[in-house]
Amino acid sequence: MTERMKDFLGSPGTWSGFALRSAQCGFAAASVAVMASANGFSNYTAFCYLIASMGLQLLWSLGLACLDIYALRTKRDLHNPVLVSLFVVGDWVTAILSFAAACSSAGVALLFEKDVHFCRTFPQLSCGRYALSVLLAFMTWTFTATSSVSMFWVLASL
């Protein structure tokens, strides 16, 4: 492994990788918290799927953030083909699931707001929170996509 490779943004076992994982955890946790605190979300499949998918993302990112911290403390090198392949597959799967959850929830939130006017008809629905949670899910996806691409790059250059 060359020193150049450790400088990749989001490479495993580096501070930038740890920052990226922490951002994913933070936004995923915020998205789950906002959605779970919204009234009546549990009646809608898309919103339940958003919580499940963001929960999975949170667990995955938390695990990798802990691994990054461990590698930084013990100065271990995580650039081993088997480990990086595992990270690539996990990142791509969670990125696709997060994107699907964010898009389907965005479709439903937009429908409530603009098309069927549920937000005006049923003031007990927390439409603002649905929208905020979807926004946070898209931000989580942006960070996961960055991780996926940089992990793929690391794997390609191993």
Place this chain on the structure above:
Amino acid sequence: MTERMKDFLGSPGTWSGFALRSAQCGFAAASVAVMASANGFSNYTAFCYLIASMGLQLLWSLGLACLDIYALRTKRDLHNPVLVSLFVVGDWVTAILSFAAACSSAGVALLFEKDVHFCRTFPQLSCGRYALSVLLAFMTWTFTATSSVSMFWVLASL
């Protein structure tokens, strides 16, 4: 360029590439046709976006299918870094847009069917057609994703 590279599934200017593009065109056109023939789709943003996104996919795939035919007839070589970079960017953008459209429409179709029971309450809605159109959009996305990955591979090995 080596002969090995021409054998990649979906490489530009090959029969497999042309087959992949034709499949994308066919499924995108079917998805647009089914959705456009469904009653009341135009009241829902997600379904309009599905038509727009599948229309874009159709134009893009049709253009590349024509280019493949032209390259096959005149035995031209399309493996040039500038052209392939253009294909990679276009494929990734259309793949992401198609996936977003398919997911948001799936969210809305599922909501109508399971959560708010619109399909039972308003029998004039063509719920079966919405579902079929979403399914066709997901199949279009599968073919586009295959193209994107193989184009990326071709670019990486140029």
